[in-house]
Amino acid sequence: MRKTSAVLATLSLAALALTGCSAAPSFAGAVCDRTASPAVADSVTVEGDLGEKPDVTVFTPVKSDSTEFSDVTTGDGETLTSDVQPLVLDITFYGGDSGEKLYESEYNGDRSRVHSIAYWAQRSPGLESVLECATGGTRTVAVLTQEDFGESNAQAFGLADGESVVAVIDVLDVLLPKAEGASQFNDARGLPTVVRAPDGTPGIIIPDSAAPEDTVTQTLIRGDGAEVTKESVVVTNIMAVGWDDKTVATSTWGAEPNIGLAAEELVGSTVGSQLLVIAPGAEGASATAIVVDILGIVPVPEQ
Numbered sequence: 346m347r348k349t350s351a352v353l354a355t356l357s358l359a360a361l362a363l364t365g366c367s368a369a370p371s372f373a374g375a376v377c378d379r380t381a382s383p384a385v386a387d388s389v390t391v392e393g394d395l396g397e398k399p400d401v402t403v404f405t406p407v408k409s410d411s412t413e414f415s416d417v418t419t420g421d422g423e424t425l426t427s428d429v430q431p432l433v434l435d436i437t438f439y440g441g442d443s444g445e446k447l448y449e450s451e452y453n454g455d456r457s458r459v460h461s462i463a464y465w466a467q468r469s470p471g472l473e474s475v476l477e478c479a480t481g482g483t484r485t486v487a488v489l490t491q492e493d494f495g496e497s498n499a500q501a502f503g504l505a506d507g508e509s510v511v512a513v514i515d516v517l518d519v520l521l522p523k524a525e526g527a528s529q530f531n532d533a534r535g536l537p538t539v540v541r542a543p544d545g546t547p548g549i550i551i552p553d554s555a556a557p558e559d560t561v562t563q564t565l566i567r568g569d570g571a572e573v574t575k576e577s578v579v580v581t582n583i584m585a586v587g588w589d590d591k592t593v594a595t596s597t598w599g600a601e602p603n604i605g606l607a608a609e610e611l612v613g614s615t616v617g618s619q620l621l622v623i624a625p626g627a628e629g630a631s632a633t634a635i636v637v638d639i640l641g642i643v644p645v646p647e648q
Contacts, residue, residue, distance in 0.1 A: 348381040351427050352641045372480060377424060377478035382413035382488075387437075388511070389486045391417050395515050396435060398452045399484075403444035408509050409488040420482020425521035427544060428462040428473060429522035431602050431640055432481075436465075436472075439631040440502070441488065441509035448504045456518055457643040458605055459580055469495050475512070481519035487512040520580055520602075520641035524619035526568035531621075537586070537634045539565055539621060546598045547619075547636040549586040556588040556632030562610045568617015571642050577607045588632035589622040602640060616641055 370377040388407045392400040421449040425432060433456050437449040441611065451458065471493025475485060491499045494510040504510070535557070538550040573579055581603045585595040597603050611620045622635045627647025 346478055369425050369645075372426050372477045373428075373495040377426070379413060379416065379478050381415040383415065385413050385486050385488055386416040386417070387417065388488065389513070391484065391513055395420075395482065396452065396454060396486055396517050398449065399513050399515075401437065401439065401513055403439050403441070403511050405442055405444045405530075406604055407511055408507075409490060412474055412489050413486065414475045414485050414487035414494045415421055416479075416483055416485050418482070418484040420480045420516065422481020422483075422516075423461065423521065425476055425479050425516075425519055427522045429601075430461060430522040431459045432461065432476075432516060433458055433518040434460075434465070434476075435460075435515045435517060436522065437513045438469075438494075438502075439502060439511040439513075441511055441579065443508075444511075446481075447510070449599065450525075451490060451644055455644075457517050457578060457604065457645070459520065459641075459643060460502060461534055464582065464601060467580060468514075469493065474510070475514065476516070479516050479519075480517055483516045485512075485514045485516070487514065491556065497498040511641075512628075514611075517644075518641075521568075521570075521638075522640070523582070524566040524617055524638040526566045526615075528616045529564050529567055531563045531565070533563075536561065536563070536623065537621065542577060545582075545638065546585050547638075549584065549593075549634050551586060551588055551591045551634060556625060557623050560610070560625060561620045562621060563620055564614065564618055565636075567619070568614025568615045570618075570639075573607045573611050573616070573639065573642065575609075575612050576605060576641050576645070577612075578645055579605065579607045579639060580604050580639040580643060581611075582640060583635060584613055585633050585635045588626070588634060604643070611637065611639065614639060
């Protein structure tokens with residue numbers, strides 16, 4: 346089980362607007378359109394079930410001047426609409442000239458291996474365009490240039506000059522990018538106001554009144570996903586603001602999400618929900634206002 350590092354951030358609340366709804370899935374503001382490259386499918390055959398090590402034949406040499414892809418199987422899961430949206434994938438790379446396997450991920454069925462497009466693009470930049478707007482349950486075959494595979498990777502695997510790389514990618518699961526559900530009415534007197542940018546990033550406006558002396562939990566958005574139990578391993582985005590200094594202390598927005606056993610305040614909530622939790626100060630410390638988006642529940646990894 347992994348817990349990502351907190352990202353310290355500042356946030357201009359004036360720049361935030363209430364969240365709007367889009368008519369169709371979009372990535373970075375552009376409506377999703379996964380236009381495939383048919384030539385890719387003719388260069389590779391892939392057999393086997395999604396999530397299992399595929400049986401791949403590469404009809405060498407496979408070369409391309411740009412990154413191309415073709416979906417072998419299109420899943421009906423959640424759509425990837427952000428480069429920081431949580432996803433779980435397995436991936437194998439092959440040399441375009443040799444057809445030899447260069448790298449393969451775990452293929453162990455562990456759905457808690459949650460990362461993001463941004464995480465994978467740091468390791469192979471071309472994966473960003475390949476994964477944009479993909480859906481959970483999709484198997485994709487891609488051809489990457491050396492530049493999009495990563496020059497350091499090309500050197501490490503001893504690729505020939507200009508050799509392309511073939512990637513077989515299984516998108517096992519895609520989690521929510523933000524809280525999605527029905528807005529809830531709460532008595533907010535004396536409590537913070539929460540606003541949201543279009544991508545779901547919250548802004549927390551702390552009132553001038555004193556913080557509550559006891560823990561307060563409110564459901565701001567109620568999702569319609571699975572219910573969180575005390576045994577649940579939950580994937581969340583979190584933002585925390587100090588009550589006294591009114592500045593962001595911790596945020597996972599724009600970075601890897603937080604993964605761990607459900608806190609007591611989350612138990613009984615549902616996936617897709619957004620909670621506001623006020624944690625009172627202790628031993629002279631300031632109280633903290635925390636907004637939690639519940640993006641998904643993942644199975645506990647087998648030991």
